[in-house]
Amino acid sequence: MIVKQNQELYMEAERFITRCYTELGKSQEIQSRLQAIEGSIQETSQYVHTFEELEHGAKMAWRNSNRCIGRLFWDKLHVLDKRDLSTPNEVATALFDHISYATNQGNILPTISIFKPQAHGKDQVRIWNHQLIRYAGYETENGIIGDPHSILFTKVCQEMGWNGDGTRFDLLPIVIQTSGNPPTFYALPKDIVLEVPITHPSLEAFASLDLQWYALPLISDMLLEIGGIQYSAAPFNGWYMGTEIGARNLADLNRYNQLPEVARILGLSTERESTLWRDKALVELNIAVLHSFKQAGVSIVDHHTAAHQFQLFEKQEKEKNRALTGDWTWLIPPVSPATTHIFHQSYDDRMVTPNYYYQAKPYK
Numbered sequence: 032m033i034v035k036q037n038q039e040l041y042m043e044a045e046r047f048i049t050r051c052y053t054e055l056g057k058s059q060e061i062q063s064r065l066q067a068i069e070g071s072i073q074e075t076s077q078y079v080h081t082f083e084e085l086e087h088g089a090k091m092a093w094r095n096s097n098r099c100i101g102r103l104f105w106d107k108l109h110v111l112d113k114r115d116l117s118t119p120n121e122v123a124t125a126l127f128d129h130i131s132y133a134t135n136q137g138n139i140l141p142t143i144s145i146f147k148p149q150a151h152g153k154d155q156v157r158i159w160n161h162q163l164i165r166y167a168g169y170e171t172e173n174g175i176i177g178d179p180h181s182i183l184f185t186k187v188c189q190e191m192g193w194n195g196d197g198t199r200f201d202l203l204p205i206v207i208q209t210s211g212n213p214p215t216f217y218a219l220p221k222d223i224v225l226e227v228p229i230t231h232p233s234l235e236a237f238a239s240l241d242l243q244w245y246a247l248p249l250i251s252d253m254l255l256e257i258g259g260i261q262y263s264a265a266p267f268n269g270w271y272m273g274t275e276i277g278a279r280n281l282a283d284l285n286r287y288n289q290l291p292e293v294a295r296i297l298g299l300s301t302e303r304e305s306t307l308w309r310d311k312a313l314v315e316l317n318i319a320v321l322h323s324f325k326q327a328g329v330s331i332v333d334h335h336t337a338a339h340q341f342q343l344f345e346k347q348e349k350e351k352n353r354a355l356t357g358d359w360t361w362l363i364p365p366v367s368p369a370t371t372h373i374f375h376q377s378y379d380d381r382m383v384t385p386n387y388y389y390q391a392k393p394y395k
């Protein structure tokens with residue numbers, strides 16, 4: 032059993048090291064590196080990535096992320112090696128540092144922090160949050176307050192002893208678990224979280240909706256797999272595409288559901304669907320999101336520009352003779368999809384490794 036697992040790990044390592052070193056122009060080092068890895072696996076059933084392997088592996092994993100339209104910038108990922116940390120306090124400090132570093136006063140840097148990988152199939156570090164920065168959601172007698180997406184996790188935090196203010200935009204705490212210990216929660220220091228109030232370039236009444244969103248989309252619940260090693264805590268961020276906020280987070284019926292409010296500000300009748308009031312409200316809300324981020328000096332990309340960038344990525348991959356994979360259903364933007372080239376093409380949705388994977392929630 033152990034022998035078979037070791038064999039599989041070695042085969043994954045061999046596939047990764049060969050690709051990685053070839054891409055980095057270090058083919059002549061493949062043999063000696065594989066010998067060292069083989070020795071390490073025989074002795075300890077593990078091997079340890081060099082920083083260079085970790086860095087390039089994380090970048091390859093982004094490049095292989097079928098659902099991501101932002102992959103042109105895969106090689107610009109900033110990789111922070113946090114594998115030497117073991118206590119929740121240390122991890123929390125590293126996560127706060129990640130937020131400040133990546134936020135960079137609004138000039139967002141795509142960044143990943145990589146913590147200790149799984150050992151013998153068990154997590155050594157696990158972050159319970161879906162994103163490090165996220166708003167709480169509460170079920171009350173008068174309906175849901177805040178982000179409905181966060182209701183279950185908010186309950187988990189409350190059971191641990193956390194108490195939110197009860198506003199629509201309460202920042203959730205970070206919940207960290209290390210090797211078999213119970214989880215610990217940490218409030219986010221307010222001063223490191225950049226948020227943007229939503230205003231409209233020409234409709235002043237828009238501000239009265241009191242909408243806002245945070246600057247940094249920082250996914251913290253996915254598992255990074257590189258060469259057979261599983262990094263269960265590897266939180267990463269890019270910058271937002273406007274539609275993620277304007278056409279989903281603030282607009283979805285099961286999220287903040289703001290289209291009726293926006294229609295009211297616009298003076299639109301919501302009586303008949305055929306007036307396309309939803310579509311009108313959606314476009315103005317998305318204009319407001321892009322305008323607000325621009326005005327606050329926070330990186331953001333509109334979906335047309337993002338699609339052009341993705342087209343460049345497609346061309347670049349072809350030139351490098353790498354097969355492109357993609358998930359059409361995620362790559363098309365939720366506003367005006369057919370105005371982008373993506374809509375008129377099909378993509379191969381094979382999963383290639385290294386990659387970022389969903390993993391089971393640590394709470395039910």
Ligand code: ARG
Pocket residue numbers: 162248250268269270271272275276280
């Ligand atoms: N769609 C998610 C959200 O609205 C964020 C996913 C990652 N997005 C990104 N631009 N890197 O919060």
